Amino acid sequence: MYPIKFENLYYERIWGGNGLEKFRNNVPKGIIGESWDIACHKNGTGVVANGELKGKTFNEIIEVYGDELLGTEIDKKEFPLLIKLITAKDKLSVQVHPNDEYANRVEKDLGKTEAWYVIDAEEGASLIVGTKNCDKEKFKKAIESGDLDKYLNKISVKKGDFFYVQSGLVHAICGGVLIAEIQQSSDTTYRVYDYNRGRELHVEKALDVIDFNLKGENSKGTLIKKDGYDKTYLCLSEYFTIQKYDIKKIAKERSDTNRFYLFTCVEGNGLIKYSCGEEKIFMGDSIFIPATLGDYELIGEFKLLKSYIPNL
Structure with a gap:
């Protein structure tokens, strides 16, 4: 994969x-x-x-x-x-x-x-x-x-x-x-x-x-600073989880055999490096991470949204 x-x-x-x-x-x-x-x-x-x-x-x-x-x-x-x-x-x-x-x-x-x-x-x-x-x-x-x-x-x-x-x-x-x-x-x-x-x-x-009790608000999320990147947890629901990655240099990740991940580039350009090669990511691209991809790295200076189905 x-x-x-x-x-x-x-x-x-x-x-x-x-x-x-x-x-x-x-x-x-x-x-x-x-x-x-x-x-x-x-x-x-x-x-x-x-x-x-x-x-x-x-x-x-x-x-x-x-x-x-x-x-x-x-x-x-x-x-x-x-x-x-x-x-x-x-x-x-x-x-x-x-x-x-x-x-x-x-x-x-x-x-x-x-x-x-x-x-x-x-x-x-x-x-x-x-x-x-x-x-x-x-x-x-x-x-x-x-x-x-x-x-x-x-x-x-x-x-x-x-x-x-x-x-x-x-x-x-x-x-x-x-x-x-x-x-x-x-x-x-x-x-x-x-x-x-x-x-x-x-x-x-x-x-x-229509549910007139529902309110819509600008969510700031929860920011966690990591070595080489920042991660903001934007939402967690039964339908999907969304996190924002602000890559400064590199983020090391691993796929999950239970679920796929989706990345959407919302600013800048970068690279996904994995065991068998690499894939460039440009502004506006979305990319599918298979459940069995294994270890991969997000390299560059760019911002991504990571979306997936949570285990609630």
């Missing part, structure tokens, strides 16, 4: 921007809003971009390598995570995602809890995370009257901010940001309000799943 990269899957969105073109040369023409970089979902499945498995789909290599690839504690039937980069020139819809129970029953999909790391943000950029001063009835009336703003918790953001967005939390990415999104492997979204852009809304389902 070796560190695996996948081809970027690009998707046009009416709110898309050009943030990806600043560090990639393979972005297609059009209003690109999302790049799915590690994905194994019915609406988008990655194809291996490097090494001896190049050209194989994610599904194919899971079927062949199973535990060796994903780890002994990971369900092989449904890959649990999806890594995206989101570039927004305009506002996304005000939306919400269902939990696992509702999504499985109504949509035959996983629920969607996600996390946002702000890779870059223009001056004055913001995100909507949660509601304020309202309940279901007030919110419903505000949707009907088009007067939602007063009930939306809008937060100014900057590079390096992090938000944990639970299923049931009303949210929206606004214009002028580049986001790394780590999420459950789901593509179920209920739009509450879409700024009169003519797209389908899902108000009834949204009102079913």
